[in-house]
Amino acid sequence: MPEEQVLLEGLRSGDETAYELLIAHFQQPVFGLVQRLIDDHNEASDVTQEVFLKIFRSVNQFRGESSLKTWIYRIAVNEAYNRRRWFGRHRKPETELEAQEPGRSHLDHLHDRSRSPYDLVLNEEWKSAIEKALAGLNPAFRSAVVLRDLEDLSYEEIADVLDISLGTVKSRILRGRESLRRALIEQFEPARGFAFSPQPAD
């Protein structure tokens, strides 16, 4: 990709515009991906900075065997995985002063006036349930599902990012989705409308 080459040349030569462009283009995808993989907003910010630092420092080592996006995602997944492991060993229980999600205020929920309070509550419940299910997922399956369903990467790109075979990608996505489905079924009783029992078609 010519634009990618130009961007890489700029990064290698220290062109400030290229650095700005890379940040503008990738900060949100990287942050979103990291956040999905480690569940903690503040940690996600730190990891995102580390990911970009690693990108800047190792841009000379990028050989162009994969796309720039895949290479960046690979760094992000590895950093998130490392942080998650470190976090798992060193984290101590903390009590938040305010019972609200980090980075979001109660006002955020009131902006959408098109939805009824019931919709909002149900929607929040759904989001909370899926986030909880995602958090409980095996990290290997989680990376595959997040890259496929949230980042919309192809199976080949996922294989490249996670450095695994296509067969393993397929298996991990299947098992990840299946685990999520089961976790959601466990959270929602059938009476609340989350029973996956469709009727056979006519």
Place this chain on the structure above:
Amino acid sequence: MDCLHVQWMLSAFLDGRIVDSEKRSLEEHLKTCAECGGRHAGMVAVQTTLRDVPVRKVDRHLSLSLRSMASREAARRRRQVDFRAKVHDLTGRLSFWASGLMKPLALPAAGGLATAVLLFVAVMTSFQGIISAPQPGDVPTVLATEALLKSTLLDTALEEINVEVLVDEQGRVTDYSLPKDIDMAARQELKREIGKSLLFSKFQPATTFGQPTSGWVRVKFRRTQLEVRG
């Protein structure tokens, strides 16, 4: 298509990663099998829910931190690039200087080497005849030689006999010994014959570093011929 196979392919089906023939069979199966249909609906719901969960935006603080870091890293990279450019420039200059220094010497050095080789070949060719021509009185370069039998007159009745002879530095026989397996009667007769023959035999003495010295020589006498072994 059985349920196990369908459930294994459901995820790939959702992502459009199966061939048309399999897709048709799977769709047919989903229409008739409630369990597989339920799993399929569940997976669709999971996928939709996942995509519906909004991604939190990068906050202003993180964005500023990233830009600031990018600016620092860009400056650092430029310094690196400048340093490398300077090193490259210096290397180029040194190379050019060394090349300029050696060039005036290159032709004379090559010419001198070629002349030396030619002279060596010419001189060695002319010396070849002188070196290979033998000179009278040359001493052999071998360190030691053994005594040699020059001539003899032997008349013996035996088919074959080995005699060890001690030859002094002037080529004279000073002692000899006969084989021990000869009986006493024949031995006396033979000793007399050999002794007589050796009186008329001529030997070349052994040498050490070119100087004559005494030494043993084994002489094999035969009825028709004789062999000498040191």
